[in-house]
Amino acid sequence: MGLALLVVLSLITLVSSYFFAAKTWWMPAVASTYGPAIDAQFAYTYVAMGVVFIAAQIGLGWFAWRYRDRAQKVDYSHGNLRLEATWTVLTAILFVGLNLMGQKIWAEARFQGAAPGALQVEITGMQFQWYFRYPGPDGKYAKTDPTQADASAGGEAALGLDTTDPAAKDDIVVNTLYLPVNREVDVTLRAQDVIHDFYVPALRFKQDAVPGLMIHMHFTPTQVGDYEVACAELCGLGHYRMRAMLKVVSQQDFDQWMAAKEKDKSAQ
């Protein structure tokens, strides 16, 4: 039985560790500025925890086999205070150290706002659709009035955009998020009804969109491409299909897209 435990624990440890090391199913290729730092922090944590995992599981299996009952004499001991103190201190240093290492990334992402001149986009989540609003050349978001909101109509009406507000003339509301590459974006996250969460795995970005709050976040996409956006906070029966696309394009393509949208808008 002791041998069985050693063998099984070793196999479980080896097989599990393999799929972590091989990254068979893993994060998508990173596409934002602070993404690589997050990935590095993952790597440090995996190495540290991986060593502990392997040592503890194989240690457990080894002890199970080595100390199986063979009528041996037992070491009558109540413990060892020095050993106790040593591994406590080492564990504390490891855990607290890992934590402090990652704090800089969190601080950069969250303690400060976007730089002035960042692109403005408002992201609103509602059951079960994401809406993206650009303030347009005037740089101002028009007022929204929830009493005017009509989700069935989609677009501006879903947000309850106050069309009498002059700032509304150049507000663009779409269901696909276009962003220019290498430009910082300052997003304002909102929710119409329940808590949603804007999650873009490739950009290592996630933030709850909370009713009653307007939450500012900033990030900078670094790779042109199409990225799926998932809702990551249970919001009702359609939670699984609250999908959107983030299209990161060149600054030129973005400007062209924006101009076309503004043209369509003024033609209405």
Next chain:
Amino acid sequence: MVCPKCGTSNPDVNTFCEKCGAVVSKPVPVAVAHDAAGTHEHGQAHAAHAPHHAPSGFIRKYVFSLDHKVIGIQYFFLALTAVFVGLFLSVLMRIHLVWPDAKIPGWGPIMPEQYLTLVTMHGTIMVFFVLTTAPQSGFGNYFLPIQIGAEDMAFPVLNMLSFWTTFVSFLVMLAAFFVEGGAPLGGWTFYAPLSAIPQAGPGQGLGADMWIISIAIFCVASLMGALNFITTTLDLRCKGMSMWRLPLTVWTWFITAILGLLAFGVLLAGGILLLMDRQLGTSFFVPGGLVVSGVQIKHNGGSPLLWQHLFWFFGHPEVYIAILPGMGVASQLLSTFSRKPIFGYRAMVYAIMAIGFLGFMVWGHHMFMSGMNPYSAFAFSLMTMAIGVPSAIKTFNWLGTLYRGRLRFTTPMLYAIGFVSLFVSGGLSGPFLAQPTLDIYLHDTFFVVAHFHLIMGVAAIFGIFAGTYYWFPKMFGRMMSETLGRIHFWITFVGAYAIFMPMHYIGMAGRPRRYSDIRLFEYLHSTMTVERFISIAAFIVAGAQFVFLVNFFWSLWKGEKAPDNPWDCTTLEWTTSTPPPFDNFAGKTPVVYHGPYEYSVPGAPADFVMQTDPSEVHSEGHGHD
């Protein structure tokens, strides 16, 4: 009884002399340290049920019993029922995830909202009616009084009430499935405003009210139980049973009860506030300007984050309530079946206290992405990493207990070893989630699901299995089958890893929680293979639980008759008969001379010295760590 002070003859039932007030009753189990002032209340409490008469009649003996042993078994069977309900719900979930369009016989296809109901009720039933019930209210009720040398809990009537209140709570929870609209779909975490606005989804109407009411009733029952456990542990220890001689099982039941006392009140308050938002038009959790399904919501001024703070202030201690008793059982079993004292008894006790205390400081780590102040994330994160330290100490000490021991691989021992392995695996994903930087990616993915299932859904369950196989002989007078026990262990152990280890991988791939269908997302297509593997492993493990069920019920009637101490164990429950008499010790209150884990003491005639053994144990003078 004749008064020893003034010589007056008193009726037998008196505790105090009618003439002069001195104590006249026969000695009853009272901790030696108490002074006269403290004894007065005890004396009265004891007079109420001393002399302890055996109950008669079926209802008094088996239904509304005041006997902590019967109540413990009642809780155990409640949890056993609940776990099979929860297991059934999870099997349906795993079927739906790999065959989303499958038609369940007699039901039809599982709609997205029904999938979410399965998720919600699976989590709720497992966390409350299994993990908060069996380890603490089940085994704790049965064995806490016996392990400390008491006749019963401090408040037997309260104990009986706490079980039946829990039972009613369970019925109300199950009833939520059958009311109009069905059971709720907001997850066991029940976040507002989804849970505060009935129009926000199917099942969020009457079903959600039932859920809240059920949980509120459960909170009341838990508070009653917590009071009982704390008072009993502090006041009813027999002579010689100092706090530093308590088995580690008792320490965990004691600290767990303190956590329960402090945490369940907050959940109760939150539940009442939520019910008020839903029924009385208050706005604790609902801000203004919401539009749900085209309906303008009239609430104004509330905060969705307030619900999260209240829920998680309870919710985090709750998960320590779920795991601590399992740790106590693991410590007891590893020591017993290594024939060696637990390594670092005092460190183990301090670690239990530290986990309990720090458990109240970390709730914000569930809220890193919530919109909460990012500076507070730093504080919660540091506290969370800190709580990893006492957990690590316990793991080192379990390994230290095995080191140079003489291991007997009985079924309880296999489960105790399995517990350590699973606790390590589940615990090590904690430092990932504790870092807000990494939680940005991992929050609400299957990485979290892997973490809490390995710790709660397997390690804590293994603690329950270990306790069952270990204490079954004492509770029911028969041994369970070792062969069936081994089959059950191996399939469940390997199978549980097969189910939950791969969830880390799909979590790293970004697979969100609570999705009833993953086919709409291209980036998740490659994870479908893993989902299938998980589901097949789940079906096998679910099937293996029937081996346990068969073993349990067959052994109740046909198991080999158990001796009083089949495991050669040192603690007080093994000094009394199998099963114990109604007052636990047949009128002979034990006296304790040793700590709880005196195994392989040099010079002792056997490789274990029972706590009640009056002989000197020379080596015990050193190393009371």
